[in-house]
Amino acid sequence: MVALLTPDLVFVDANDEYLGSSGRSREQLVGRYLFDVFPDRPDDPASDGARNLGASLRRVVETRERDAMALQRYDVESPERPGVWHERYWSPVNVPLLGEDGSVILLVHRVEDVTELIRARGRRTDVERAGVLEADLFTRARELQEINERLRKAHARERSVALALQDALLPAAQYTGPHRAAVRYRPATGALNVCGDWYDLVDLADGRMAIAVGDVVGHGLSAACVMGQLRSALSAACRASRGPARALEVLGLYARSVPGAESTTAVAVAVDWRTRTVTYSSAGHLPPLLLRGDGRVEFLDRATDPPLGARPEHVARPEAGTGFRVGDTLVLYTDGLVERRREDIDVGIGRLAAAVSAHRGDDPEALADALLTELLPPGGATDDTALVILRL
Template identity: 50%
Template sequence: MPSPCIVIAPDLMIVEANRAYLEATGRTREELIGRDLFDAFPENAFDPSADGGMRKVKASVSRVLATGKQDSLILKYDIPVAGQPGEFEERWWSPVFTPIIGSDGSVEWIFIRSDDVTAFVRSSALSQQLPAGELSGRIALEAELYDRARELHDLNEELQQANLRERQVAVTLQEAMLLTPDLEKHPDVAVRYLPAIETLNVCGDWYDLVDLSGDRFSVGVGDVVGHGLEAAAVMGMLRSVLNAAIRALERPAHALEVLSLYARSMEGALNTTAVKAMVDPSNGLIIYSNSGHPPPALVHPDGECELLDQHVDPPLGARPQHVPCSQAGHAYTSGDTLVLYTDGLIERRSEDIDVGLNRLCEALSRHCTRSPRQLADAVLDELGVAGGGSDDISLIIVRL
């Protein structure tokens, strides 16, 4: 390698050094191999301005041995001038300490690449036209700031990895809670769930389908305020309560009343929005109740699209006192398509929600002759969220 490199063992003995390292430090193999790193390179006692360069190296090596993770820094360590005893040349280095992990998972070696950055540090300081007396101090300060910036960068990467792990846990939890056994009995129903991609955390969207007595069934979607594991957990509990309520009461408004009362007693559940619709094939009727949610859409085979917005109540638990939920009925004919969704499908920043609703209706009208699964994919693609959006998206499409 063209860069100066050495390998040390966990006991800090130097076990190998390449030619570039020998040339850069002015040492021979005999002076380095088999010696303790800090015996071979003691602290710069002759240079008080060095500010503990080798102490930084020792701390960095200790971190690598303790964590098994790469570490780096920048330091000042002068080297002897060849043929001039007692004379030293100022040098700045940027060593990178890379652990080599053994079969037992422990650090077996540490590979140290030490790039000479003297020219870079000097040019940076000289470009500021510093007086000669301030040059060394300013270089030391810049090196320290650079070192801290590298540490902050590493910390930021660790935090990002932690957030990604939390997001994966939340997505897995959410997918488990969205299992819908009754869905298998309805080949003319398509569902889609897309986690948000512009944030590190998932949100609290859900969908559900429940078979009721006779040939009736209900579909619903909802959206919990907030992000991350807490929102996903709240979503799971609210969805379960609503699932049980609609099975027992078989009336969308009554089921949402139960859910509203439950939300008032649960931290993180207030202002959740939800819409529940019951499909009654025998009477050709959709009965729906809406608590602060974007309205369902009913698309006819000829492309006409209606919004079911006759009654819309406030979000769950938003009123100071409990008030019964309202509901409405709407007739449908065979071949119509019922569409329920969460706001991530239609809302865009700095855009009125009516614009998003109109865009949705236009997309549904254009592709209304497709199967529910094809229609779901076409709508997501046309609205630009096939790969996910800035918010979670739940979508359920029912061919009636």
């Protein structure tokens, strides 16, 4: 019998054995507080199963360590006959599942129903009973170890496939055009945290260049698949559209037919070398950064609209532009570079601006390496990072 609980002791799911032994359906469990479903027996003052289990689960959340409980009497009310209670004996083991930051994100509540064993105890000697219980505990420990190993291998396989897909769909890491550029992609640390960040650089027929970055909501293989579809669609739209705003409008219409594309953010920029202007439009994405030759930093934030799929009806997206001088530097990035848990996003954006200004003499490749080194956490980020740097 296995159930998954949140740290607040709310059911997330349970396997068939748990449902069958507890006499509850999945609908009667999922989303409900554990002790609302299984309270202590009210007509028995000595009933303490819920109190003991609650103490164990809270201890696991606080210590982040596995807890094998002593044998518990925990009577269960009949779902068909309210007020009728069945005497039950349980042997529970509670195990934490940790997130990337070390906090408990789920609790594995594994239970062995030993009611029949207890009822038959009079037919066994103390030595026999001790041997049975010892063997049972050993078996449960070995099964938990095997489950953890299978989960680890499954997560590792998913991460490997997602990374291979992203690597195949993203353009080459070296741009070979006449202007110096650097691109970087850094996956999140952790097996399940591969995400859907992308970048693109497109030579346009009239001598302009289009640059884009985007971020699909979600993690894992499905996010990487959505990323590939949206990146290809935006790349085509940039080649066929009159400007970044129109390209994002086309992408937004296409995203409505792609499951999982809702709330994707993206920013598209067109660089015109003849007029020395940068034109841009953003669908809920963090603003590109323009580093001036004198070290001043300008954020391109005057044409920001909601993410893809945020509006029920099609609305034209805004577009803005600014001039540049030879030697200025354009930086596009995703939130993995600047966003940190329990920190305002403006702090991370300010940190980026300071780092870019401090390295304004570096070429794009050196600047890209410096930004990743200085801004990403030493142990790796919990979100993907895409970065494009173009010397204008």
